[in-house]
Amino acid sequence: MPKAITSSFRAVIVKVMPPFVKKPIKKCLSLAVHLKVFPKKVYMALVLPLKHERLLTKAKGAEPIRVLFVASSFASWKVDQVVAAMRTGSRFETTVLLGRLSNRMGEAIAADEHRKLSSHFKNKGFDVVDTFNMDDAEIRETIRQIDPHVVFITNPHSLITKALHQEILSQRLTCYVPYHHEVVAYGNNREQYDQLSHNALWKVFAPHQTSRSYYRKIRMKGDKGVVVTGLPACEPLFERSRRFYYHWKSQAGDKLRIIWAPHWLIRPDLKLATIYELGDAMKDLAWRYRDKVEWVMRPHPFLKPTMVNHPGWGKDKTDEFFKFWTESDFAQIEEGDYIDLFQTSDAMIHDSGSFLAEYLCVDKPVMYLKTETTAENYLNEFGQLALNACEIGRSIADIEWFINRLLAGEDPNKDKRKTFINETLMPLYAEPPSQKICQELIGDFASTTEQSVQKVHR
Incomplete structure (x- = not known):
């Protein structure tokens, strides 16, 4: 079946067909794709290694x-x-x-x-x-x-x-x-x-x-x-001896430096993004704590175009939202290299996949965000260990609690984080x-x- 026709057919299934009809049709389509790919996969898995051996020998x-x-x-x-x-x-x-x-x-x-x-x-x-x-x-x-x-x-x-x-x-x-x-x-x-x-x-x-x-x-x-x-x-996230530099905006006094890293993805089999529910409240929170906290928003590159097409956001609201994080004197957006950003920050709040483990390498407080529509059900065994080393935030009230603990000089979940670093990460990165x-x-x-x-x- 041509790809364009298949895509159009899937769209019709999703929009108009009742579930009791939709489910068996989707299963048939999935089986058709599997049967088409299977011979190629057999070749890649069982025959191509012979070519690899010849290339390596040569x-x-x-x-x-x-x-x-x-x-x-x-x-x-x-x-x-x-x-x-x-x-x-x-x-x-x-x-x-x-x-x-x-x-x-x-x-x-x-x-x-x-x-x-x-x-x-x-x-x-x-x-x-x-x-x-x-x-x-x-x-x-x-x-x-x-x-x-x-x-x-x-x-x-x-x-x-x-x-x-x-x-x-x-x-x-x-x-x-x-x-x-x-x-x-x-x-x-x-x-x-x-x-x-x-x-x-x-x-x-x-x-x-x-x-x-x-x-x-x-x-x-x-x-x-x-x-x-x-x-x-x-590797550079474990470095403690050399000096790191990041272009934080100049502030009137010392402020807590927090990274907010929102993910973009939410689909039936993988729900990570909390920004569609918490985005407006995070903006308000950043404004209320502007005299105490300096923010860097580290969005996934697909976040903005996805928000533009989201029914609850749209282009105008999304543009205004990103303008706030870009132009406020207490906030900025970073989409490039994040090594120096991580090393010079004080904490992170996020719902990312990879950052769940990566930010723990710098050994700083971190809160992982979940809502009623996102959960740890999407994490593997390693991810679950990393999650256990983080504070969990399910609401703006939880996030505000986390910020206030940091402002008070506390380090939430420090012991569990240290255990994860010493027992799980360090053996991997000794070399x-x-x-x-x-x-x-x-x-x-x-x-x-x-x-x-x-x-x-x-």
Whole structure:
């Protein structure tokens, strides 16, 4: 069935059909999609690994190992530390390829993501090839010229042109560092662990053991090639010795610095966002505490366009809302790199997925927001442990209580947070994840002679 017809048919089902008719039709459509994808998944999971073995055998002993990183969304780019680690020696040659984000959010979002990534890579001094305005034929030729031994994708979803996703997955040794801390569990979990892309990957560098166990249970390919390393993006969040700087707005006196990080997503099988219920009240709260608290709103990049289309918000209200957080002298919005922001803040209030674990790395007070329509039912075992290390907020009254405790010099839930850091996080980050990834690849590409020497020294 053509994709356009299928989408239109689904829309009709959702809008006009009664539940007793809708349910079996949706099941049939889902089965049809599954049957269409199944042979491709079998190929990716069972046949493609044979090609990976041939590619690896051919590249054994390569010096340097050519590594390509594909980027299209700033929120999905979590491999700065891997690129930096590879650039410190001569064993790797790295290139970052900047592509065009393609999703339902439109060209304005794609252009903004391109702008943010371009600026970020320039500041980092990375070697970048920009394919944003190239067609697929030009992109293929560019990749052919680079001829990477390994390609890192930064998002498993098809949110980029075919030449930078499906074709790379089927032709190269591909690696994936998750763009989030993999704390959620929803639906049948196949969207997170068992898409075609997940089965096509040569290596997955998982953030924790819970993630690997999900691959083992859910992915057709199992946990073959899944290596638990921790999340490289968290490395600088554990640093305590160097000085961090963030451009907080100048204030008349000392104020509490709080980050509010609202998520955008709320759908039947994954409900995280609380802003649609608490947004107006958060604005009022920020105004009431303007003499005591300085705020940074850290929205998900998809939040604003989603709010514009939300029946309870719309464009005018959303624009006014974002204007308040941008122009108030006690608040601002941050959509770029957040390492220095986290390190120079005093606390966070949020309903994010990945930040649930990431902010705990800086060992500061945090409140996680839930309402009647969002719940911890969408968290996996690792996520539940992280949640237990946070204060829980279910209302504006809870948030105000949290702020007042902080203003009084208290540290809510400190003991549980310390326990989570010491028992769950520190074992993962005792050795930097970026170094683990580099060593894994060096071992894979070592020549037969080098591997023999390594065995002798073990």
